[in-house]
Amino acid sequence: MRALASRASFLAAAILSACSHQQSALAPDGGTARAIYQLFWFFTGVCMAVWLVVMAFMLAAIFRWRGSSPDPMLEPEDASERRISWVVGAGVALTVLILTIFTFASFLTNKSFAEPRPRSVTIKITGHQWWWQVNYEAHRADQTFETANEIHIPVGQPVKLDFESPDVIHSFWVPSLSGKQDLIPGRYTTLTIEADKAGIYRGQCAEFCGIQHAHMAMYVVAQAPREFAQWRVQQLQSATPPHTNQLRRGQQVFQASACAMCHSISGTNAGGRVGPDLTHFGSRMSIASGTAPNTLGNLTGWIADPQRMKPYTRMPSVALTGPDLIAVSQYLESLK
Numbered sequence: 001m002r003a004l005a006s007r008a009s010f011l012a013a014a015i016l017s018a019c020s021h022q023q024s025a026l027a028p029d030g031g032t033a034r035a036i037y038q039l040f041w042f043f044t045g046v047c048m049a050v051w052l053v054v055m056a057f058m059l060a061a062i063f064r065w066r067g068s069s070p071d072p073m074l075e076p077e078d079a080s081e082r083r084i085s086w087v088v089g090a091g092v093a094l095t096v097l098i099l100t101i102f103t104f105a106s107f108l109t110n111k112s113f114a115e116p117r118p119r120s121v122t123i124k125i126t127g128h129q130w131w132w133q134v135n136y137e138a139h140r141a142d143q144t145f146e147t148a149n150e151i152h153i154p155v156g157q158p159v160k161l162d163f164e165s166p167d168v169i170h171s172f173w174v175p176s177l178s179g180k181q182d183l184i185p186g187r188y189t190t191l192t193i194e195a196d197k198a199g200i201y202r203g204q205c206a207e208f209c210g211i212q213h214a215h216m217a218m219y220v221v222a223q224a225p226r227e228f229a230q231w232r233v234q235q236l237q238s239a240t241p242p243h244t245n246q247l248r249r250g251q252q253v254f255q256a257s258a259c260a261m262c263h264s265i266s267g268t269n270a271g272g273r274v275g276p277d278l279t280h281f282g283s284r285m286s287i288a289s290g291t292a293p294n295t296l297g298n299l300t301g302w303i304a305d306p307q308r309m310k311p312y313t314r315m316p317s318v319a320l321t322g323p324d325l326i327a328v329s330q331y332l333e334s335l336k
């Protein structure tokens with residue numbers, strides 16, 4: 001009974017979360033998502049109307065058949081045939097008309113996405129098995145920086161996303177802000193997103209890309225332009241130097257172990273390019289690409305045994321003693 005109740009509450013949570021504001025195509029908060037939302041309801045409305053008409057005809061046929069109307073077989077053949085061909089002809093014409101309107105509506109919606117608009121920020125997003133590399137581009141090299149699995153954008157400004165994938169096909173999808181866009185190895189793809197309101201929007205890889213496809217989420221944080229500018233300035237800075245003995249120990253362990261072979265922390269000699277850049281890791285909301293909230297406890301568990309939280313992840317287990325593990329975790333959490 002308890003199992004049933006817990007399953008029911010899980011189902012309810014799943015259904016309700018699908019309606020929540022954070023990740024739902026039915027709660028659009030940006031330009032292209034709204035256009036898709038309107039198109040969806042237009043299609044749904046017309047299809048509902050067609051269904052109601054079909055049901056009405058079916059009911060009418062049932063009641064006519066039950067009633068005492070004359071048997072159609074007894075009607076003169078010419079009249080009944082003319083009537084049938086009229087009904088079939090009207091049905092075909094209506095179907096063609098509806099499909100043409102649908103095609104035209106989709107075309108107009110698609111066309112509106114392609115309209116060139118000035119874009120304030122350009123971000124290169126690289127899909128990896130199974131995380132998102134995020135590079136903020138700029139005309140000057142010293143204005144560029146890298147982060148992972150979390151994309152900050154200014155509210156009310158179109159942001160250009162350029163996509164790349166070095167391994168398999170992924171698909172970028174933040175339902176409240178835009179439609180999907182595939183990341184295809186060897187091909188350049190792009191998408192413009194825009195948020196009308198400040199908020200945190202969850203996104204998810206929408207193309208099966210391997211065993212941890214489901215754990216390939218990302219967050220888009222839409223901020224007021226001034227807050228975004230502050231965030232950008234903060235991200236451009238090197239990592240906070242450790243200011244206690246414990247944090248210094250954590251940094252030493254990080255640099256001396258396999259961690260530094262895969263991860264970069266600017267301002268230190270950790271310069272690995274395989275995994276996410278960790279320069280401001282402590283300021284991010286999640287770990288392992290949205291798999292768990294970014295807390296000291298989760299992080300310690302993740303470093304101790306990544307395969308337990310995310311089987312087949314590319315992150316290996318690094319043999320650390322208990323105190324070293326805690327020092328490394330505390331150090332990473334201090335990188336705000």
Ligand code: CUA
Pocket residue numbers: 127128130169170171205206207208209210213214216
């Ligand atoms: Cu990446 Cu699914």
